[in-house]
Amino acid sequence: MTRPIIGRVAPERWRTNGATAPGQRTVGEPGTARIAVDLLGGDQAPAVVVDGALRAAQADPSLHLTLVGPAEAADAVLAALDPPDRQRITTVVTTAGTVRGAAHAVAEGRADALVSAGDTGATVLSAARELGRWPGVRRPALAAVLPTAAGRLVLLDVGSSVDPDEEALLVHARLGSAYASIVFDLKNPRVGLLTIGSEPGKGDRLRRSAPALFASRPLPSGARYVGLVEGGDVVLGTAADVVVTDGFTGNVLLKGLEAGYALTGPPKPGTTLPPRAAVLLGVGGTVVVCHGAATGSDLAAGIAYAADLHRRASVAAIADLLRYSEVSHD
Amino acid sequence: MTRPIIGRVAPERWRTNGATAPGQRTVGEPGTARIAVDLLGGDQAPAVVVDGALRAAQADPSLHLTLVGPAEAADAVLAALDPPDRQRITTVVTTAGTVRGAAHAVAEGRADALVSAGDTGATVLSAARELGRWPGVRRPALAAVLPTAAGRLVLLDVGSSVDPDEEALLVHARLGSAYASIVFDLKNPRVGLLTIGSEPGKGDRLRRSAPALFASRPLPSGARYVGLVEGGDVVLGTAADVVVTDGFTGNVLLKGLEAGYALTGPPKPGTTLPPRAAVLLGVGGTVVVCHGAATGSDLAAGIAYAADLHRRASVAAIADLLRYSEVSHD
Known part of the structure; x- marks a missing residue:
């Protein structure tokens, strides 16, 4: 940039x-x-x-x-x-x-x-x-669609909100739930919180405090919080349709996986890679x-x-x- | 676990x-x-x-x-x-x-x-x-070897130090430099700091403050700090031999890339994947x-x-x- x-x-x-x-308001x-x-x-x-x-x-x-x-x-x-x-x-x-x-x-x-x-x-x-x-x-979220072995998922945030608190992560979960339900035409999307181990208590400070908040608040589109997911789940795609993380981790993971798929092909053979672009929600x-x-x-x-x-x-x-x-x- | x-x-x-x-101290x-x-x-x-x-x-x-x-x-x-x-x-x-x-x-x-x-x-x-x-x-670092399109690199930390400060990142840079020089038999390893854009000032709070510290302190093994790298550089491997990050981001990226390579093969065709294991330094x-x-x-x-x-x-x-x-x- x-x-x-x-x-x-x-x-x-x-x-x-x-x-x-100029000045002429038009509708396409x-x-x-x-x-x-x-x-x-x-x-x-x-x-x-x-x-x-x-x-x-x-x-x-x-x-x-x-x-x-x-x-x-x-x-x-x-x-x-x-x-x-x-x-x-x-x-x-x-x-x-x-x-x-x-x-x-x-x-x-x-x-x-x-x-x-x-x-x-x-x-x-x-x-x-x-x-x-x-x-x-407060802070809009960048949401990317990633191909997975099972299909595709929404990863967010991928670069807008680099030092979020748990309330910001929850807002991103809500935005991502609605986005997945619309672009994937999906009822009841499953929402996972990205961390470094699937047991409660794993992760950094933010990820240790966020799960309680996620479990206590409703999500739109009938989405449900399915708990903690790991980096590998973003590739497999079986655990969640929406993966929520901070914009730093999300950006690093997105760019890593995109670079990998560009070299080796998508995780599900024969599928097309989605655009390397994110939507600001x-x-x-x-x-x-x-x-x-x-x-x-x-x-x-x-x-x-x-x-x-x-x-x-x-x-x-x-x-x-x-x-x-x-x-x-x- | x-x-x-x-x-x-x-x-x-x-x-x-x-x-x-028992009690018998032996040498193999x-x-x-x-x-x-x-x-x-x-x-x-x-x-x-x-x-x-x-x-x-x-x-x-x-x-x-x-x-x-x-x-x-x-x-x-x-x-x-x-x-x-x-x-x-x-x-x-x-x-x-x-x-x-x-x-x-x-x-x-x-x-x-x-x-x-x-x-x-x-x-x-x-x-x-x-x-x-x-x-x-203060906090030992977990270092993983990852295959890249160019060969291989050391990524650390991958899960030991999840909320490090910039001094801890620098210690990890020192540990990773020495590790790369020994296991890769490499003179003057290149050390990059993982962030979300290659221009100065990108990243979260930690990544905005760490570069000045990295640029000011010597590294062992004649290693040199080459600046900011992104997620894709961990796949390409052309920018750095050692990539330094916090244990949260490193673990997420490692598990994501490992899952991808397990499905699609390594980023350099015909090469063998390194063990899915990390060394505690x-x-x-x-x-x-x-x-x-x-x-x-x-x-x-x-x-x-x-x-x-x-x-x-x-x-x-x-x-x-x-x-x-x-x-x-x-």
């Missing part, structure tokens, strides 16, 4: 190519997805983002992109597209605060979702400021975060994932589940 | 089968390795430990085992061995404090090394009490810890690894490196 600058959105020049005009046609892309997010930005945006636009004719960043980078995308396809690209020219600018486009209804491979902290802060946070969510919009070291292919997968979440109205459905759960239990 | 009981070694009945008599013949095995350590103990001890004894005719635990479990090993091989087995009959008993056997010189799949905390405490700790080591003897969920095959690999470390006098060599480093730098 490159630009941890958070602040006012830099003065922008909107350049429409036929799709949306059925099936379209309008994704705001942070051109300066990522270790190799803007090159990999240009590559990723191009791949995504070419793969999905109903995709509209709002590219936020330097003119040259946006021009590189436009130049590589056939003239009719250029109408699906809007550019917001700025060289600072690109992630904030992309979040702003979502907040104003000019885009349906945000994708960035930039600094996670900056993305979380920008998204929270521009889109607001859900009730009860707890903010008022669809936000997808790619790794700082994302490739163009990773960016394209992240953009496609954001489009899919938007088309399914997944984030609104997750928010509804949590709201219903608050009303019915608290 | 099963018996976290720490305390006085329970009254024992020594039953020699020709190898060592050249090439022999006398391993004290905790029969009650491990989730499936004693069955998997009996299986592992048997496999190890049959695979290595120069191996002598001191089996510490219930008579029935030791008898099961003896019954499965050919009569001449039974002379290589000593049993210490006890049903409580088995890991302490095994550590005691090492402390008294009746065994050369200890192997347990029991509770890590109990093993660390027993080993520290019976064998003593090296100067400057910082105590005055050779101690190998297997996972609570270890299989018989894992136990056998752990016993063989302990025997190999003893035959190479690795732990003494590591202690010497650290002592020399203290004298020359501090």
